[in-house]
Amino acid sequence: MAANTPRQWASWGTANLVVIALALIPVLWLVSLSFKTPTAVLDPSYFPAQWTWGNYSGILKTSQFIRPLINSIGIGLIATFIAVVLASMAAYAIARLRFPGKSVLIGMALLIAMFPQISLVTPMFTIERALGLFNTWPGLIIPYVAFGLPLGIYTLSAFFREIPWELEKAAKVDGATPFQAFIRVIAPLAAPGMVTTAILVFLFCWNEFLLAISLTSTTASRTAPASIAYFSGSSQFSVPTGPIAAAAVVITIPIIIFVVFFQRRIVAGLTSGAVKG
Amino acid sequence: MSTNTQTVTVGAPAETRAKRRPQLSEGARAERRLGWMLCAPAVLVMIAVTAYPVGYAIFLSLERYNLELPQAIKFVGLSNYGAVLSSPFWWKALVVTVIITAFSVAITLVLGMLLATVLNRTLFARGTVRTISLIPYGIVTVAAAYSWQFAWTPSQGYLSSAFNNSAPLTNQVQAIIVIIIAEIWKTTPFMGLLLLAGLSLVPEDLQKAAMVDGATAWQRFTRITLPLMKPAILVALLFRTLDSFRIFDNIYILTGGNNGTGSVSILGYDNLFNALNLGIGSAISILIFIAVAIIAVVFIKGFGTAAPGTDIGRR
Numbered sequence: 001m002a003a004n005t006p007r008q009w010a011s012w013g014t015a016n017l018v019v020i021a022l023a024l025i026p027v028l029w030l031v032s033l034s035f036k037t038p039t040a041v042l043d044p045s046y047f048p049a050q051w052t053w054g055n056y057s058g059i060l061k062t063s064q065f066i067r068p069l070i071n072s073i074g075i076g077l078i079a080t081f082i083a084v085v086l087a088s089m090a091a092y093a094i095a096r097l098r099f100p101g102k103s104v105l106i107g108m109a110l111l112i113a114m115f116p117q118i119s120l121v122t123p124m125f126t127i128e129r130a131l132g133l134f135n136t137w138p139g140l141i142i143p144y145v146a147f148g149l150p151l152g153i154y155t156l157s158a159f160f161r162e163i164p165w166e167l168e169k170a171a172k173v174d175g176a177t178p179f180q181a182f183i184r185v186i187a188p189l190a191a192p193g194m195v196t197t198a199i200l201v202f203l204f205c206w207n208e209f210l211l212a213i214s215l216t217s218t219t220a221s222r223t224a225p226a227s228i229a230y231f232s233g234s235s236q237f238s239v240p241t242g243p244i245a246a247a248a249v250v251i252t253i254p255i256i257i258f259v260v261f262f263q264r265r266i267v268a269g270l271t272s273g274a275v276k277g
Numbered sequence: 278m279s280t281n282t283q284t285v286t287v288g289a290p291a292e293t294r295a296k297r298r299p300q301l302s303e304g305a306r307a308e309r310r311l312g313w314m315l316c317a318p319a320v321l322v323m324i325a326v327t328a329y330p331v332g333y334a335i336f337l338s339l340e341r342y343n344l345e346l347p348q349a350i351k352f353v354g355l356s357n358y359g360a361v362l363s364s365p366f367w368w369k370a371l372v373v374t375v376i377i378t379a380f381s382v383a384i385t386l387v388l389g390m391l392l393a394t395v396l397n398r399t400l401f402a403r404g405t406v407r408t409i410s411l412i413p414y415g416i417v418t419v420a421a422a423y424s425w426q427f428a429w430t431p432s433q434g435y436l437s438s439a440f441n442n443s444a445p446l447t448n449q450v451q452a453i454i455v456i457i458i459a460e461i462w463k464t465t466p467f468m469g470l471l472l473l474a475g476l477s478l479v480p481e482d483l484q485k486a487a488m489v490d491g492a493t494a495w496q497r498f499t500r501i502t503l504p505l506m507k508p509a510i511l512v513a514l515l516f517r518t519l520d521s522f523r524i525f526d527n528i529y530i531l532t533g534g535n536n537g538t539g540s541v542s543i544l545g546y547d548n549l550f551n552a553l554n555l556g557i558g559s560a561i562s563i564l565i566f567i568a569v570a571i572i573a574v575v576f577i578k579g580f581g582t583a584a585p586g587t588d589i590g591r592r
Contacts, residue, residue: 015395016402020409026424026462027412029435033427044438090319098305099312105320112323114519116569118542119562122549123330123337146326149319178311207417209526214546225419229530241427248420255415263408266415270467271474 027252033245041241055246065247067219068227072251075137075223076205079144083201084194086145087152088160092182092190094153095160096168106153113150121214128215135217143211148201155200155269159193160186196269199262203255224251331566338559345553357560367561369537370544371568377453377540378521381460385517386510388461389468393476396469414466422530425459449537456538459527464520468513475509476502515576519569541565 029046034055036048043049059065094102124143125134133139163186171181187194212226219227228247231240259266341353361367396407413421428434431444445451479502487497503510525542528534534543545565549558 012395012398016406019392019395019406022462023409023413023466026421026428027416029428030420030424033424042433044433044435046435086319086322089315093312093315097308097312097315099309101313101316105316108320108323112327114569114573115327116519116523116542116562116565118523118525118545119334119566120327120330121546122555122558122562123334124326125549126337126555127330127333142322143326146322149323153319178307203415209417209419209529210542210546213529214550225417225526228419228423239430241433244423245427248417248423252416252420255417256412259411259415260408263404263411266411267407267470270470 030245030248030252033241034249036242036245038242055242056250059243059247059250063219064231065224065227065243065250068222068224069250071137071219071221072206072224075140075144075221076202078137079141079148079205080198080202082141083145083148083152084156084198087149087156087197088187088190088194090149091153091156091160092186094157096165096186109150109153112146113154115147117147117210121210124211125214134215135221137221139215140211140221140223143215144205144208147208148204151200151204152197155197156190156193159196160190163189192265193269196262196265199258199266200269203258203266206251206255331563334559334562337555338563340556342556342559343552343554353556357556358564361557361560361564366544367541367564370539370541373453373538374522374524374540374542377457377460377524378518381457381464381521382514382517384457385461385465385468386514388465389472389513392465392469393472396473397476410466410469412466413463414470416463418463418526419530421463422459422527425455425462426531429455446532447536452532452536452538456524456527456531459531460521460524463527464517468517471509471513471516472506475506475513478509479505511576511580515573518572518576522569522572523565541568 032047033041035051035053036043037050037052037054040048040050090105093099094106120143128134128139133142167185167189168181171185172178176184207225208223209225209229212223213229216222216226222230224247228244228251231244231247338357339352339354341349341351341357343349392410396403396410426446428436429443429445431437431442437443437445443451445455483501483505484497487501492500523542524540525546528538528540528543529546532538534540534547539547541561542565545558545561548554548561552558
């Protein structure tokens with residue numbers, strides 16, 4: 001890049017600060033609310049005058065939040081695992097094999113990526129009640145896998161295309177079957193792409209709300225974001241601001257950890273699926 | 278960068294294989310079988326969760342089906358669609374959805390472009406700025422929506438007190454503006470990252486050459502950067518538009534769809550879980566599905582957006 005004058009330094013520096021401030025102010029507000037005492041919640045100042053852990057100890061004591069948190073983690077991990085396994089198989093086929101129907105598969109994945117989840121709510125509600133899947137873990141895992149798959153297929157096939165093709169050929173020359181070539185040679189090379197995909201799919205599952213409130217009815221399978229919407233105050237008209245803020249911070253912490261540790265991977269995954277094609 | 282090498286390496290074997298294709302040797306047939314076998318599980322799950330329920334929703338939408346009146350289930354043809362399309366609730370929800378989509382996508386595009394430019398030209402701590410700008414993308418929408426809701430609650434929120442203790446969430450127009458702001462805050466990082474990836478495809482030499490020729494920054498942006506980024510912009514727009522059209526979480530938390538702020542997704546949800554009317558709810562689901570399909574077709578055919586992934590097929 002061309003030499004930067006002090007003025008340019010100052011203006012780009014300011015732009016950076018604006019970006020950081022805009023991104024963080026709403027998040028820090030939530031953190032600040034979560035540390036406010038129940039009475040201080042009604043004080044509009046941005047930072048709490050008195051700090052308390054009360055909201056956290058409160059929500060971590062009730063099964064109203066702990067159970068949904070466990071559901072979120074369990075459902076998210078299982079759905080992510082299944083989606084990544086199925087997506088890597090399909091992405092491998094798309095990137096490496098020649099077979100008819102490939103473009104149909106890609107078109108289908110694209111359609112599902114754009115699919116309006118609300119269109120599923122009514123029929124899934126009916127079908128899952130008939131099958132006994134309503135308000136169970138599989139009842140959420142199955143649709144999450146289906147919506148994670150297009151994301152996974154795109155991201156992984158972009159990654160798989162960059163793996164050197166000759167290695168697989170060499171393995172086949174050495175007597176490996178195509179399946180062995182996949183498991184022994186390609187899969188280890190594809191691991192970084194699979195980690196990226198897993199993060200993106202997990203973020204989707206962790207974030208999902210519409211299906212989570214529609215296909216669950218109790219804390220047996222309700223996920224954390226959905227459970228927060230059902231938090232109730234001491235009376236019907238008081239909103240439990242502090243506990244909601246604390247719960248929101250708790251479900252945000254894993255995301256921030258993911259973003260900090262896997263920033264590069266997340267960016268690579270998001271853009272490989274959409275821009276590179 | 279990697280895009281070029283990838284086309285070259287993958288292109289060569291594809292050609293040689295194309296020549297062998299007519300004979301369909303034993304190896305080719307095995308390859309074909311393996312391809313189908315590897316794709317089958319993914320295809321089955323996707324069909325089971327989308328195609329089958331949508332088919333079932335079409336069937337439900339043709340029936341009078343209220344969970345409160347299980348005896349009165351009856352085939353009624355298209356009359357549910359007639360009821361929805363002649364109801365002011367549907368049209369109001371559609372208008373609200375279109376307004377939220379149009380404004381949030383347009384503003385997100387501009388802000389995303391600015392963000393991409395800033396990230397591209399950042400002089401120090403590039404990783405830190407990028408990481409922090411990713412937080413709104415990653416944060417759970419419900420958590421973010423609560424942050425906005427509390428911020429705008431009178432005598433409680435910092436934004437409300439900064440604006441004369443106003444209560445925007447109780448007023449239709451103001452509430453929609455708050456919803457749009459929440460959408461923009463959440464989705465600008467995604468837009469910015471997609472555009473940043475597009476921006477990195479614009480060769481710096483071209484920019485330098487134009488600078489030498491005396492082009493202003495604005496001329497360089499409109500004549501060089503924008504045309505080269507067109508594919509990235511259109512894909513980002515397509516994704517954002519469809520995503521925004523499905524808006525649910527933000528509205529559900531911020532206003533619950535009250536005061537005329539409900540989107541079509543909120544309307545569909547209410548018809549199922551508050552009115553328990555599966556017939557009408559399904560008709561709304563199908564209409565939203567059709568609307569989304571129309572948007573996708575307009576983007577892909579009208580603007581010539583290369584549907585993401587289409588070039589995978591060509592390779």
